[in-house]
Amino acid sequence: MISREVCARVLAKAVSTGADYAEIFAEHSVNHSIAMIANKVENVNDAVVAGAGIRVFKGLRSVMASTVDTTEEGLLRCAEKAADALGQGSAEITIDLRERLFGDIHPIKIVPATVPNAEKVRILKDGYFAAKEYSDCIKQVTGTLLDIDHNILIATSEGLYAQDRQIRTRIAINAVAEKNGETQTGFFGPGRRMGMEMFEHEVNAHDVGVKAAEQAVIMAGAGYCPAGVMPVAIGNGFGGVIFHEACGHSLEASSVAYGTSQFAGKLGQQIANPKVTAIDDGTIPNAWGSINIDDEGTPARRNVLIENGILKTYMIDKFNGRRMGMESTGSARRQDYSYTTTSRMTNTFIAEGPDDNDEIISSMEYGLFAKSMGGGSVNPTTGEFNFAVSEGYIVRNGKICEPVRGASLVGKGSDVIMNIDMVGKNLDLGTGMCGASSGSIPTTVGEPLIRVSKITVGGR
Amino acid sequence: MDFNTFKKAVIAAAEKLGIAEYELYYSSSESTSVDIFRHEINSFSSSVDGGVCFRCLVGGKMGYASTEELSEAQAESIVRRARDNAATLETEDKQFLVSGGEKYAPLDIKPYELPTTEQLIDTALKGQEAIYAADPAVIDGTSAGAESGRTTIAICNSNGLDLSYSNNLAVFYAAPVVYDGKEMSDDFNMKTGSFDKLDINEVVSEAVDAAKSMMNADVAPTGSYPVVFSYKAMTSLLSTFSGIFSSENAQKGLSRLAGKEGQKIAADFITIVDDPFYKDSAMPINFDGEGSPTYCKNVVENGVLKTLLYNLKTAHIAGVKTTGNGSKAGYASSVGIRPFTFYLAPGKLTEDELIAKAGEGVYINDLGGLHAGANAVSGDFSLQSSGYMIEGGKKTRAVKSFTVSGNFYDLLNQITDLSNEVKLPRAFGITAFGSPSVLVKGLTVAGK
Numbered sequence: 009m010i011s012r013e014v015c016a017r018v019l020a021k022a023v024s025t026g027a028d029y030a031e032i033f034a035e036h037s038v039n040h041s042i043a044m045i046a047n048k049v050e051n052v053n054d055a056v057v058a059g060a061g062i063r064v065f066k067g068l069r070s071v072m073a074s075t076v077d078t079t080e081e082g083l084l085r086c087a088e089k090a091a092d093a094l095g096q097g098s099a100e101i102t103i104d105l106r107e108r109l110f111g112d113i114h115p116i117k118i119v120p121a122t123v124p125n126a127e128k129v130r131i132l133k134d135g136y137f138a139a140k141e142y143s144d145c146i147k148q149v150t151g152t153l154l155d156i157d158h159n160i161l162i163a164t165s166e167g168l169y170a171q172d173r174q175i176r177t178r179i180a181i182n183a184v185a186e187k188n189g190e191t192q193t194g195f196f197g198p199g200r201r202m203g204m205e206m207f208e209h210e211v212n213a214h215d216v217g218v219k220a221a222e223q224a225v226i227m228a229g230a231g232y233c234p235a236g237v238m239p240v241a242i243g244n245g246f247g248g249v250i251f252h253e254a255c256g257h258s259l260e261a262s263s264v265a266y267g268t269s270q271f272a273g274k275l276g277q278q279i280a281n282p283k284v285t286a287i288d289d290g291t292i293p294n295a296w297g298s299i300n301i302d303d304e305g306t307p308a309r310r311n312v313l314i315e316n317g318i319l320k321t322y323m324i325d326k327f328n329g330r331r332m333g334m335e336s337t338g339s340a341r342r343q344d345y346s347y348t349t350t351s352r353m354t355n356t357f358i359a360e361g362p363d364d365n366d367e368i369i370s371s372m373e374y375g376l377f378a379k380s381m382g383g384g385s386v387n388p389t390t391g392e393f394n395f396a397v398s399e400g401y402i403v404r405n406g407k408i409c410e411p412v413r414g415a416s417l418v419g420k421g422s423d424v425i426m427n428i429d430m431v432g433k434n435l436d437l438g439t440g441m442c443g444a445s446s447g448s449i450p451t452t453v454g455e456p457l458i459r460v461s462k463i464t465v466g467g468r
Numbered sequence: 469m470d471f472n473t474f475k476k477a478v479i480a481a482a483e484k485l486g487i488a489e490y491e492l493y494y495s496s497s498e499s500t501s502v503d504i505f506r507h508e509i510n511s512f513s514s515s516v517d518g519g520v521c522f523r524c525l526v527g528g529k530m531g532y533a534s535t536e537e538l539s540e541a542q543a544e545s546i547v548r549r550a551r552d553n554a555a556t557l558e559t560e561d562k563q564f565l566v567s568g569g570e571k572y573a574p575l576d577i578k579p580y581e582l583p584t585t586e587q588l589i590d591t592a593l594k595g596q597e598a599i600y601a602a603d604p605a606v607i608d609g610t611s612a613g614a615e616s617g618r619t620t621i622a623i624c625n626s627n628g629l630d631l632s633y634s635n636n637l638a639v640f641y642a643a644p645v646v647y648d649g650k651e652m653s654d655d656f657n658m659k660t661g662s663f664d665k666l667d668i669n670e671v672v673s674e675a676v677d678a679a680k681s682m683m684n685a686d687v688a689p690t691g692s693y694p695v696v697f698s699y700k701a702m703t704s705l706l707s708t709f710s711g712i713f714s715s716e717n718a719q720k721g722l723s724r725l726a727g728k729e730g731q732k733i734a735a736d737f738i739t740i741v742d743d744p745f746y747k748d749s750a751m752p753i754n755f756d757g758e759g760s761p762t763y764c765k766n767v768v769e770n771g772v773l774k775t776l777l778y779n780l781k782t783a784h785i786a787g788v789k790t791t792g793n794g795s796k797a798g799y800a801s802s803v804g805i806r807p808f809t810f811y812l813a814p815g816k817l818t819e820d821e822l823i824a825k826a827g828e829g830v831y832i833n834d835l836g837g838l839h840a841g842a843n844a845v846s847g848d849f850s851l852q853s854s855g856y857m858i859e860g861g862k863k864t865r866a867v868k869s870f871t872v873s874g875n876f877y878d879l880l881n882q883i884t885d886l887s888n889e890v891k892l893p894r895a896f897g898i899t900a901f902g903s904p905s906v907l908v909k910g911l912t913v914a915g916k
């Protein structure tokens with residue numbers, strides 16, 4: 009993308025006013041998508057995203073400048089802008105770049121850009137029509153097949169010069185069902201850090217469509233979820249969004265470093281139920297949120313965040329790590345070159361626990377089984393979170409009974425992770441996009457079936 | 469290369485490849501921002517981004533391709549890619565490019581002078597000190613910041629259309645964190661506009677008061693209550709469900725307002741306006757995302773749905789004229805539909821009168837998790853809320869960590885009263901939402 013020699017000259021310009029660290033993040037990506045609605049291919053789009061962001065640090069101060077002009081002149085202008093904004097001074101470090109190869113722990117067998125649109129359309133239709141034909145109640149289906157070829161280059165004043173190519177593929181089907189004038193939706197959207205081989209052995213497009221349609225039909229026939237405080241069992245896979253929101257965001261250095269996290273200053277302390285072990289692992293081969301190196305060039309790691317309820321580590325990037333006096337954990341991520349990198353999650357999940365899945369349900373006299381979760385959000389300062397239950401069932405006398413719609417769960421992160429009192433054995437991962445200050449990034453959430461002893465369920 | 473050079477290269481490439489009907493859409497934004505931690509600059513950023521989208525009609529299909537890299541190679545590549553993408557499309561909806569020679573309302577905007585980098589830093593630092601000075605409960609972690617930016621949009625097409633727009637925006641924000649020894653609480657407040665007229669202390673004190681008021685707030689008791697949604701909460705609902713007024717969603721079976729034009733869908737006194745030139749808009753504009761002229765219209769008038777929002781494609785399907793609501797979510801997006809300043813028109817009561825009328829109920833100041841807890845198709849919502857109990861017709865103790873549930877379609881008929889002032893919280897783009905505070909008969913609140 010940009011030669012080592014050019015990077016060296018740009019970094020030299022970036023540190024010319026006394027920065028103690030400088031970094032170039034350059035990107036050339038192609039985002040390709042095919043969208044279907046009303047049984048037809050409605051839209052095909054491909055966008056080339058290309059540019060560079062230059063960051064300089066001096067002590068606890070960071071400056072970022074970005075540009076779409078990646079010629080040497082453009083990069084030098086951008087570096088000068090960053091250097092000028094840092095203040096006045098003279099260069100204190102010299103630049104000596106050595107290329108480093110990290111290898112690829114996420115092999116790609118079929119690069120999506122080499123597959124014709126017609127083949128992609130065939131796969132998308134497989135999923136689309138599986139949903140459409142699932143039931144007469146299905147009134148509309150939308151489907152998207154997305155592939156992203158994200159090439160990044162990172163060069164830093166510490167001497168690193170490295171590149172990575174991140175390919176991701178995702179299919180998402182949204183189904184709308186109508187019964188007695190009531191409309192409800194169902195969604196399923198699995199993705200992997202993989203090429204088109206994802207459809208050969210990991211994800212069956214047809215099953216994706218069926219799952220989305222099934223959920224829409226079940227929910228269209230459901231009554232409203234009752235409101236109140238009750239025990240809730242949360243299903244595996246995307247159910248792990250509860251940990252992501254209730255706890256994960258508050259363990260990111262972007263809030264911990266500033267003291268504005270409910271878990272700041274609690275390393276080594278019991279913050280969760282002893283049955284909870286939670287991990288952020290960017291190294292899971294071909295998982296949606298996986299990376300080889302983070303967006304500061306630090307190799308991906310498996311970070312045990314909480315072990316048997318004890319807080320072990322935070323997720324840390326280089327800049328916020330300075331404030332905390334801690335090393336990067338390979339957690340620096342950004343949507344693209346125009347965002348300022350910060351600490352984010354990769355694949356974050358609650359590990360399997362000691363409880364039997366059947367016992368989790370049978371332990372509940374009256375409560376909610378949240379089989380599928382929608383998205384959610386959190387305020388990391390107060391820990392107050394919310395998320396939507398996209399497919400829920402009432403549990404009565406230890407048995408899963410009728411489906412209920414329109415439920416949401418709210419509470420405080422530090423309470424809810426203490427109240428996760430049963431952890432089952434069917435760990436699975438779910439695909440998501442996570443939005444925060446450094447943009448929207450692919451992340452995985454996950455968990456086995458768990459039980460929260462009490463939580464506020466919003467319904468009516 | 470710059471956009472104009474790139475434009476020429478694209479036009480030449482289109483000609484060479486025999487493409488006669490096409491459009492080039494360009495948008496870019498430059499922004500500079502600074503934020504403060506403790507008493508010093510924490511980070512400073514200066515970013516430039518933007519790109520070009522080329523779309524063309526080939527065999528009646530509209531193919532799209534985009535790039536941020538403005539080079540000779542890309543000029544030809546996007547034309548080829550758009551042409552090839554068009555070949556994959558199956559939709560039979562007729563597609564259009566705006567014809568040249570449309571009449572556009574004069575746009576009376578005077579972009580204010582953007583703050584210099586020094587002014588940005590100075591304002592942010594002053595803001596931070598004002599937060600610390602506002603209350604002894606303010607702690608580190610608090611931040612103030614300032615941002616300035618310039619947005620440019622240009623559209624040209626093979627029908628001779630050649631439009632451009634640019635506007636400036638300056639923002640100051642305050643994000644205090646307060647702590648009483650037991651619990652932290654925070655808030656975020658911002659103000660856009662020229663820094664000459666900016667009252668830092670007003671932005672700061674509103675934010676600090678809001679953060680303090682939620683400290684140690686109780687969880688609301690579960691029950692069914694009359695609910696007052698503040699202008700901020702009602703704006704959140706209106707913005708989340710604004711998609712139901714899109715003709716595209718209606719035509720695709722994703723809105724229950726399909727076929728309801730001319731019918732009553734809301735209480736008699738409900739009027740909803742879409743105004744591209746609204747007085748409080750930060751970005752008034754006289755052309756839409758595909759270059760059609762924009763104008764002000766009542767979408768709902770006295771409870772009757774007067775019109776959905778249309779672009780050229782959906783208007784053709786419905787046999788009506790476009791309402792000038794074609795929109796692109798980003799330069800690379802296909803043309804969809806969005807409102808401009810979309811607001812619920814005010815009523816007659818003061819907010820205090822509205823609260824008095826509620827008697828015993830809940831005042832919801834803020835709603836959270838809108839992207840998750842609200843289903844834009846079914847209209848159902850169950851949302852994280854915070855606010856106050858209403859007792860004896862007055863706002864009393866603060867409450868949080870509860871949900872309010874309902875259905876937006878029903879809500880339009882359940883509103884019984886409106887306050888007399890429309891406010892636009894966080895209006896900084898071409899699309900903005902606003903509302904007065906509203907009183908709703910009875911909704912379920914789930915708390916403790």
